[in-house]
Amino acid sequence: MQDYDVLIIGGATSGAYFAKKTAKLGHSVKIIEKLSPEKLGTKMDIVHLTKTDLKTFDIPTVREGDPGWAFEFSDNGFGSPSNRYRTPVPAETVGLHLHEYTALMVKEAADAGAEIEYNAAFKEFLFTDGHISGARYDTPEGEKEINAKVVVDCSGADALPRRSLPNGYGIERFKLADDDMFYVILRYAKFDEPQENTFWLNTKSWFAPFSMNSCEKIIGTGATGGFENAEREAAKLDSVTSHGNFELIKTEKGVTPFCRPPYSLVADSFIVAGDSACLTKPDCGEGITSSMVMIDTAVEVLDKALKNGDVTKEALWEINRAYNRIQGASFSLVRAFLTKLVGAVTDDEIEYLFSQGLVFNSKFLGDEKPTAQDLIKTVTGILSAIPKKYISAKTTAAALSGMRLGAELYALYMNFPKSPGYLPLWSARVQKLWDRVGKVAGSHS
Ligand SMILES: Cc1cc2nc3c(=O)[nH]c(=O)nc-3n(C[C@H](O)[C@H](O)[C@H](O)COP(=O)(O)OP(=O)(O)OC[C@H]3O[C@@H](n4cnc5c(N)ncnc54)[C@H](O)[C@@H]3O)c2cc1C
Numbered sequence: 001m002q003d004y005d006v007l008i009i010g011g012a013t014s015g016a017y018f019a020k021k022t023a024k025l026g027h028s029v030k031i032i033e034k035l036s037p038e039k040l041g042t043k044m045d046i047v048h049l050t051k052t053d054l055k056t057f058d059i060p061t062v063r064e065g066d067p068g069w070a071f072e073f074s075d076n077g078f079g080s081p082s083n084r085y086r087t088p089v090p091a092e093t094v095g096l097h098l099h100e101y102t103a104l105m106v107k108e109a110a111d112a113g114a115e116i117e118y119n120a121a122f123k124e125f126l127f128t129d130g131h132i133s134g135a136r137y138d139t140p141e142g143e144k145e146i147n148a149k150v151v152v153d154c155s156g157a158d159a160l161p162r163r164s165l166p167n168g169y170g171i172e173r174f175k176l177a178d179d180d181m182f183y184v185i186l187r188y189a190k191f192d193e194p195q196e197n198t199f200w201l202n203t204k205s206w207f208a209p210f211s212m213n214s215c216e217k218i219i220g221t222g223a224t225g226g227f228e229n230a231e232r233e234a235a236k237l238d239s240v241t242s243h244g245n246f247e248l249i250k251t252e253k254g255v256t257p258f259c260r261p262p263y264s265l266v267a268d269s270f271i272v273a274g275d276s277a278c279l280t281k282p283d284c285g286e287g288i289t290s291s292m293v294m295i296d297t298a299v300e301v302l303d304k305a306l307k308n309g310d311v312t313k314e315a316l317w318e319i320n321r322a323y324n325r326i327q328g329a330s331f332s333l334v335r336a337f338l339t340k341l342v343g344a345v346t347d348d349e350i351e352y353l354f355s356q357g358l359v360f361n362s363k364f365l366g367d368e369k370p371t372a373q374d375l376i377k378t379v380t381g382i383l384s385a386i387p388k389k390y391i392s393a394k395t396t397a398a399a400l401s402g403m404r405l406g407a408e409l410y411a412l413y414m415n416f417p418k419s420p421g422y423l424p425l426w427s428a429r430v431q432k433l434w435d436r437v438g439k440v441a442g443s444h445s
Pocket of ligand 1: 009010012013014015033034035040041044046047048120123154155156158160161184185186255273274275276280285289291
């Protein structure tokens, strides 16, 4: 049986990134990945990352002609239900072939010294004195075991390792329910006419490129609850948006977590990251780089813990605190607000908000973070629309409730407990707020 400092389960974008960063610091790292190299990263063809993300994170920069590079664009925007209003939210974005790009990331991890074993599926944890000390996994040659000081779950939304933890080990073991996931249908379409890259919140749908040809667009639609809800949103988009004729080239389907992360991302000798930890963005469900925000922090803390020879949850706890300060608190705010808003707002109201530049702007739906001033401006704008009946009292109440709950969650996450002993008290308070936030309705009628 081999010994490593760190064993990573799952070798896609989160696993490869975690492995590269940890190996670069001189730690011995092994990835086990259940797929073959040919299948890794084939869950969909195209993903989009902004150029800022490509510069911010230690990931391969690809240019036209490089493996992985598919196209570039910057004309993103948000559309009103009737398509009369469009809020441009320009962002220099690169389209990547996920399979090829993941292979590049794995190669960088290997160049940094990490080992990867394919066709190797996690089965169960090994324990020494009640603490995780490695994992048992299945391979075509039979069952194998690895000893490791720390095991990292980067296995995606199914999160089998996190769900296999013993009861009371320190991390929630929930399995994502249908209403915790965004079911996405991607139709690769060739239109007769050029189309703009647009996101419509009312149908949770979007047009995004899959090549440099502006007639070639992915028509994405998503919904919580199941693919049948996503189909309904797609039908609604097709009926209300006059985007012309298109030839369907292919269809892809996928799921992305759409719920709060587990309260703690660490336990003794264990870290959870990526989709396994539900680190996806609350406004769009994208998760490749939001996971890297957490991993950058996690690797720094883990490095110190390994050097000090202490990988208990107390030694890894700063990962929780730092992550929530950097990203978790603001994601909670946006998630609470959008969940309440999307559940109540009508198409006519969205149309009005667009016409006034309220809510559906880059502050709330783009990468910028809303400030207190933005919140005040939004509240004032909404309140002044009620007497004119552009916005109903019901929707206003939902939006205000979302903001209040979001603000309370933000404050609690910014003050994440300093040590594990306070987590039960903190999480009981936070859970009451999440219960009041509820879930995004499956299909918007
Ligand atoms: C349709 C769609 C479009 C999206 N588009 C974007 C986008 O444009 N930009 C963006 O940032 N995000 C996008 N996302 C979200 C993004 O795909 C995910 O957030 C991201 O891929 C998560 O990466 P991950 O490495 O955490 O998990 P995954 O990519 O799910 O990787 C997990 C890996 O673990 C392996 N594994 C699973 N179980 C085991 C096991 N038991 N043993 C060993 N290995 C195991 C899997 O084979 C897999 O390789 C999209 C999601 C969907 C559904």
